[in-house]
Amino acid sequence: MPAPRQGLSELLERNAVRATPRRLEVLEELARERDDVTAQQLWSRLRERDSAAGLATVYRTLALLSEKGVVDVLSHHGGEQCYRLCGDAHHHHLLCERCHRVVEIQECGLDDWVAAAAKQHGFVATDHRVEIVGLCADCR
């Protein structure tokens, strides 16, 4: 599981985000998700749980959380952003192209390769993004 159900409030405080009821609802819903979700999906799921959260608040909260580094943003759906509550450590993602499952790759180990590739073109690397697309065990 990507994050413990308990301690969501602490997770917010630790990242300098004031913990409000609405933000906790959004974070709880994110913690329930195995894969990533769009803002609108998250909003309708909250609605199904009788939350009064407005769509604007969901967008605002997700923007705030991604800005503070609490959630990851994935742009693999062309035009629509996906959000996921992941671990704190640097990691990359494995995406199933059929069922859209998202799995974290914990060990990066690409720093040397990244630095070398950057240096070769006169760049200094400050960050890198890697996504592996394929078929998960269930979809093979």
Place this chain on the structure above:
Amino acid sequence: MPAPRQGLSELLERNAVRATPRRLEVLEELARERDDVTAQQLWSRLRERDSAAGLATVYRTLALLSEKGVVDVLSHHGGEQCYRLCGDAHHHHLLCERCHRVVEIQECGLDDWVAAAAKQHGFVATDHRVEIVGLCADCR
């Protein structure tokens, strides 16, 4: 430079795209760009050159060219797609976070790493995307 000015017509034919004057204008403009461009940027530059190309045609052409693998699509501007005429071979991109310069990384060499990371989580990798963000030689 990413592509020779000559042979743009052949480039289209080779990829099963009928070479029309409008498409050649779009492709010429892409070939002029060092970095990537959005559809709207490309359209306004065509307008500056007194082209009568419509915005819809620019979008249609870019969609067609990316579908046929003639141009690369980058999604690093959140909500806005960028297009670039790159080489044919598999490659990744180096992005300058300050001036938005884009450089191709020719040697990938990550296939083994990708396959291993996928296998570790029961996936079979079919593709991968890598972007290195940093500062180019001019911006350092």
Place this chain on the structure above:
DNA sequence: CGTGCGAATGAGAACCGTTATCGTTCTCGC
């Protein structure tokens, strides 16, 4: 307990990149 003030929120309008529609124009084999 009230009171007040700034942050947060909900509803809906506005925004903006992209796509669909439709009537016209172009292309190319005949």
Place this chain on the structure above:
DNA sequence: GCGAGAACGATAACGGTTCTCATTCGCACG
């Protein structure tokens, strides 16, 4: 030239995201 089909330009429509603004909430202070 001619005709069928592809491509095109203008513009309306679409969908995801952000903005606006009036209201509510959270919380410190009296």
